[in-house]
C-alpha cells in the first residue's frame with residue numbers, strides 16, 4: 778500500500794490573519810517547510826495538499842479540494858477529501874502549521890502504522906494529543922469520516938475515539954516540545 782503525505786491547508790487562518798500555509802518563515806512558505814520535512818522523512822511516496830476551493834491553485838502540489846457538502850468543516854473535512862480521493866493509500870497527515878516537526882518523527886509514525894493497516898497512529902506530547910501529525914488508514918476510512926461529518930461532531934477526537942488507535946509519545950522519544958508547536962498566531966513563530 779502506498780503512503781500519501783497529506784498537507785492540510787484549507788483553513789481560514791482566522792487567528793493568523795492571512796493564509797498561514799503561504800506565509801514565509803525563514804524565506805519559505807509554511808507549506809513548503811512541511812513538504813520538505815515529509816520528503817526528508819522518506820515515509821511518503823507522494824505528497825498532496827488538501828485545501829478549499831479558494832486556495833486550490835495556490836500550491837505547487839497535487840491538490841484535493843473539500844467536498845461541496847463539507848466546506849469549512851475543519852480538518853476532518855480536509856481529511857475526508859483526501860481519504861475519498863485516495864481510498865487505497867495510507868495517509869500521513871501533517872497540518873500546514875507545524876513547520877518544526879522532525880522528519881524522523883514522521884518516519885516513526887509511518888513505521889508504526891505498518892504493523893496494522895486498520896490502526897490510526899497519532900502523536901502526543903505530554904497530555905496533549907496532536908491528531909494532525911498522524912497516520913490515518915483503514916478500509917472504511919472515507920466512509921467513517923463521512924459518517925462523522927454527518928453527525929456534526931467535527932472534532933478529530935470525536936472521530937478517532939471510535940477507531941483502533943495507537944498514540945506515540947513524542948516526549949518519551951526525545952522530540953522537544955517546541956518541535957510540535959502549532960503556528961496559530963504570528964506570535965507562535967519561533
Ligand SMILES: Nc1nc2c(ncn2[C@@H]2O[C@H](COP(=O)(O)OP(=O)(O)OP(=O)(O)O)[C@@H](O)[C@H]2O)c(=O)[nH]1
Pocket residue numbers: 785786787788789790791792793827828829843848849850851852854855856871872873874909961
Ligand atoms: N482541507 C481543509 N483543511 C482545513 C480546514 N480547516 C482547517 N484545515 C487545516 O487544518 C489544520 C488545523 O486547522 P486550524 O489550526 O484550525 O487552522 P485554521 O482553521 O486555518 O485557523 P483558524 O481559522 O485560526 O482556526 C490547518 O492546517 C488548516 O489549514 C478545512 O475546512 N479544509
